[in-house]
Amino acid sequence: MSTVTDPAVEIRDLQITFATDGGDVRAVTGISLDVAPGEVLAIVGESGSGKTVTARSILGLLPETARVGGAVILNGTDVVGLSRERLRALRGPDAAMIFQEPMTALNPVYTVGWQISEGLRAHGDVSKKEARARAIEILGKVGIPDPETRIDHYPHQFSGGQKQRIVIAQALALNPSVIIADEPTTALDVTVQAEILDLLRRARSEFGTAIVLITHNMGVVADLADRVAVMYHGDIVETAPVRELFAAPQHEYTQRLLAAVPRLEVADRAYTGDPDAAPVVEAKGLEIEYPGRLGRKPFRAVGGVDFTIRPGEVLGLVGESGSGKTTIGRAMAGLAPVTGGSLRVLGTEMNGMREREFRKARRELGFVFQDPASSFNPMLTLADAIAEPLIVHGEASSPADARDRVDELLEAVQLPKAFGDRFPHELSGGQRQRASLARALALNPQLLIADEPTSALDVSVQARVLELFQELQERFGFACLFITHDLAVVDLLAHRVVVLHRGEIAEQGPTAQVLGDPQDDYTRRLIASLPVPDPVEQAARRAARA
Amino acid sequence: ASGDGGNGGGDAGGDNTILVGTTDSVTHLDPAGSYDNGSLTLQTQVFPYLVNTAENSTEVVPDLAETAEFTGPNEYTVTLPEGLKWANGNDLTSSDVKFTFDRQLAIADPNGPSSLLFNLESVEAPDDTTVVFHLKSENDQTFPMVLTSFPGAIVDEESFAADAVTPDEDIVEANAFGGPYSITDYTFNELVELTPNENYQGLHEPAANDGVIINYYAESSNLKLAVQEGEVDVAYRSLSASDVADLSADENLAVHDGPGGEIRYIVFNFNTQPYGASTDEADPAKALAVRQAVASLIDREALSEDVYDGTYTPLYSYVPQGFAGAIEPLKDMYGDGDGGPSAEAAAQFLADAGIETPVPLALQYSPDHYGPSSADEYAMIEQQLEADGLFDVTLAGTEWVQYSDDRVNDVYPAYQLGWFPDYSDADNYLTPFFLQENFLVNHYDDQEVNDLILQQASTPDTAEREALIEQIQTLVAEDLSTVPYLQGAQVAVSAADVEGIVLDASFKLRMASLTR
Amino acid sequence: MADTATAAPETAASPAARKGARGGSSLWRYVLIRFLLIFPTIFILVTTVFLMMRVTGDPITAALGGQLTPAQLEERIEAAGYNRPLIVQYLEYIGQIFTGDFGTTIDGQPVVGVLLRYGGATLELAFYALIVAFVVGIPLGMLAAALRDRWGDAVLRVFAILCYATPVFFAGLILKLVFSVWLGVLPSSGRASPRVELQIGRIDNPTGIYTIDAIRTGNPAYLIDVLQHAIMPGIALGLLTAGVFLRLVRTNVIGTLAMPYIDAARSRGVSEYRLVRKHAYKPALIPIITVIGLQIAMLLGGAVLTETTFEWMGLGYQLSEYLKARDYVAVQGIVALLAVIVALTNFIVDIIAAFIDPRVRY
């Protein structure tokens, strides 16, 4: 899209500095950007590169600790240094914001109708009745069925996707010239994400709204954006129309970023181990229920699941949020009780397992948690934390005694030895996840359970961790349950895939077979919803679907 | 609140209604269920007594009775006038009297005064106006006195239960009163309205006022403010010493005082005190010397003035001043011989007995039972005992219930106690203390004293009896079973225009005489 | 006080956390189970008090220890049945409670009567205190949140701390010194002047709550008298709680103001005033309501001291008197009632919080 008219947003030499305990942090170091009316501009970049801060500065929504320099011109008004009252008048009609987590962006104690009307009534004299009528209309437009009744419902009565629709409706209700959407689909499942992206696309075409889209998902970018700005360390390193960018990234960081994006290519990876060896894990009719609180019925998270993991095999476990993936992983580690069927892990029956009997088997079991930050005791150094399993299982008497082995492990996960003396908070996310791998591998386990080990990481970091993971798996030959919601990641690692849907198995089989030729409806839908990080192909798919 | 609102609301603004404030509290309106001063004060106003003491006299005279006298060594006969009625219209006859005493003995409530009737064998009502009391021991001189106190309040047999303490509400409901007043409004321990009882005939004049409202307070400081602010007309029992001192400076108020029956003393446990019978260096002579030294060192004047602003006066004997037979033997036996303390005398006593100084002495007091000033009182006593290096006092306070338990179990070598009489007679300051079976259980046991006490109690001749009482006081003063040091005064503070306040040795405030 | 404030986040989370998968009927089940939980609390308290009281000595010694010989005392203790084995007395007591008989005090008052008579007074005091607490605490708390980190905020916070750093009895003494002794404008003690008390006690079926009774007499002078007597005790006790409320409201409003949905509303141009007044206030209220339940226990504790200072003849004052007299039966009865009140309030408050929070309504 060309910029013949005045831009909807014009950012000139924007600088943002935060005062913190550790001194000033320069979050944005003088960037310039334009967004034309009706254009979708995507801002991408690694975590902490300043995307959110930039977006918020457009609405003047920065905390008091921020110092802003430069200019942000919104429909001809410079937002920087504007008085509260003038700023308030701008917010809504000129620019609106869609937040990442729809559940927290809605006030839980007011009806959605009230919350939509509130925005309308904040700008100009709208009667209660008019506001309500307008709210109903807009709710219908964003695809909430039966808006006349639903308008009086509270946020918790809607599903995650519906909530995000309502948040978008709130923004659209004021007919803004710019919508700023900060990771609007990150908290949603891929199937829901696809619907929301459609909605945003429609908003742009129907209302002619310009959209500033912040995301780290290159698939989303490929799907929706007209133009892309790449941010790196508080600076914009590259801006280009979307196809150009994907086709020929100019900046070195952009190249790295694109290379790191996992793609669903349906690799052919065969299990090379002995197919007749006794399985490491065997589930038969596995059921897991969570006890109901205060006499309520127990909640069945997993029901009637069969699968096996053979020695040295990587089993990918995928499915939507809440489908029971984590639950299965935790049951294998003895963290969640098995309430029905059978689950044998390393020769121990987990249904009715006693901790004392299982303790010995634990040295053969490693676990890597999703959030690398919280899986380390903040009071222990890395060396101490990695030495823990060695001490617990009598391989070492003290952290000092275990230090040699710890150093070896650090080396194996490509961390400098000196990191052993650091505290967890002194590491980056990717480094912490490496350390977490080192800890899980300390006792050379036969089985590793990894619950979304990379979903908290940036794509580029994720790529490096996955690479490392693959290498270690080949080197140590452990069997692995790899839990993820990202089909592309499974594609990269797993020998076999299990697709979980509402606690039951929708489909399972060798990776190439499940991803390449899905038999189950649900699996197909899952694969179809996944936006391809390639604008040309994505456009083709979209055209095909329509 | 109950009671009929018979006399309407008019009296609230009535000119001659007297408001009395007190910090006493009532435990039971029923005389069979209470044995405390607060209840007695109220009972005195609303129940009739056969005999009583007249104003400013300690002599027992007929009250409700026409005559009351010993008609034999074991027989005390009372005759009633004809036609007596209770406030509710029921007849008041000898049968009510018999009922009253029979039920006291039958109920024998743990909190009741039935133990005062230990000498009563049986009561007989041969006709409607005659009552004969049969006594266990002969010529019991204290019996008529007992009839003027706790168990002596006569109750209506048609309104009271024979075998149980009757609830206050029921009594008020039944209007079962026969004293100068009946109760017309009753909120337990908060507010009581007394209205003159037209059916009352007795020793006292009919009520001089239109009624009395008694307001109960918890804290003396609040009572003090109330009388100061004019919220009550009379404040009776108990204002603290400094409150009284303060109020006496207020010209709108008048302070009335009279003799008090309350005494304070230090009890020595003859077994555990220094050189006591069960200690390692048991030596009665040395033990006595220790007591004598203490008796010589106590500065009663200072305690009276500095701690109590004169609302307690120095006490030099076992029977307080104001009672027939009271003398002051301790005054010249110890200290400077004139009531003052003397370190020389004390040192002399100790030296004579060959005691090394300072003598270690553990002294106990109860911080909560005899008012907050006990702490100050004993801080001062400690200082007086230690001032000349003769004693090394270890002072400790113990909460009352524990204290009561400990003191009779020989835990305390020397400790504080106070006494308020059951009836206004010298005997009540001797029998409970120094008879072999006494409540002090301090292991003091003197046959001569024991015999004399029994003898005085049954000596009808007044002069002879007084002589015996004097003799007992002197004997005990020599042995020093206890060291008495303070005697309370009764104090009432009233608005300047209130008249008719009589505070005498009956220790009762007769509200019927109050006017303004 | 302060501890309840720290407890706030925990309790704050609970109604929301509990919502879980609760549907319509399970809310009622929750109510029922929450209700049944009251009983163990009361049972534990009553048992504890029973045992504690027996250790502290008996009422007969307390009353007559300075007057009777040990033998006489023993006799009376025996007659009252206080020297029987503990378990026998305990079972008897529990049996009585089940038949609704709370026994009689040592001075022959039925405990139920004592509770009714003095309960009203304490209720009235607590009511005035809560009014003061609400009127002072909540608006000032919102103001402090709005003025966050400015001088006004600092002053308000210091005021809040001052409120709960001042023991009620000291506050009472100072109020009395200033308003009764020096200025002479307010009555120093009691719930009404004696004559007024007599009059309002005369109406049919007095409630024991003087404000109500005074209104029912229809004589404004009586009401004024009653209110005058209530001012100082209400303020002394109320300020304590006001301090807690102020701090709670401030913290919770600030906490709520940091929620993303506030930012979301701000991004739509809602005015800052409305953000505080509408968007933040109601969500902030939910944890506050929960804490108010905990506050009741403290209020009743404070009532003991306030009632003593101001001669407010209520349960708290009676309790400390009966405690001194070792009147087992009375103390047990009063504590049981207090336990019931506290447990019930907490129950009601939890339920209110559950209902106010729309997340759990359906």
Next chain:
Amino acid sequence: MSKPSIWTRLPIVHQYRQSVGLQRGMLTAGLVICAIFVLAALLAPILAPYSYNQLSDGAGETFTPRQAPSAEHLWGTTIAGYDVFSRVLWGSRTAFLVIIVSVLMSMFLGILLGLISGYIGGWLDRVLVVIADAVYAFPSLLLAIVSAIIISRGQSGLWAGIFATAISITVVFIPQYFRVIRAETVRIKSEAFVEAAQVMGASTWRVMLRHVYRNATRTLPLVFTLNASEAILTLAGLGFLGFGIEPSAAAEWGYDLNRAIEDVTAGRWWTAVFPGVAIVLVVMGITLVGESLNDLADPRLRTRRRAAAATPADAVAATTPAARNEIGETE
């Protein structure tokens, strides 16, 4: 770790360095008051002109009771003739001892029970929680009274009094520590690092002590200050009701206030005001420190330093003051 960082990691120092603006002001005020309190407690024998139970001067001249403040008695004398100034100073010592003893005891027991209950869970937890809630529902002062009677058997010596008061306060506080530690434990229990320890097979005690304990007790400085101030209030309440420490054994503010009731009705303000203000000040000081620590620990409540230079926003605001004063300038 380098040296300065150990120093700055110390509880209060660390937070002090974190604080800015008014928050630092309040923390400083609290710390100063607390320091004065501790100094007074330690140096009472040197600072006080007389002893807490002294009724006469060196020459044996008895002090006149109820004397207004004068050169000889800076804050006057009490109804019993004690020197108010000396008693207030000595009173800080009693308060200090009670705080130390009670907080130490309740911390130890409360932490232990809270850890076990929160970590082990199950029936034990449910029973303990119900008991703690029941005790919590009990008006704390009454519980303290009954415990004081039971524990000291009514005695009133210095140490007997201090221990009785401290233990009774402990009884009241254990449920509070219990709740805080239990809640923290329950939270931490579900943290990934605890699960990591469980998965690797660490024993229950090892997990509890090495992983949970140290993280669960990080809020303790805060709880400590809150309870310390409550300990003073409870001590004073007990003293005021006559269940505390007798004047011949030690000086105690609550007792002195009780004895000042009469003075107040007579308009003698000095016996009530000085000990009362002492209580208020100390509680305020401790609470200021506690609340500041709380705010600093809570990212939502912590004030952060504003950016150094004046921002254009500030410049604009300065010219339109109304905008700045508008309600609710948060974040």
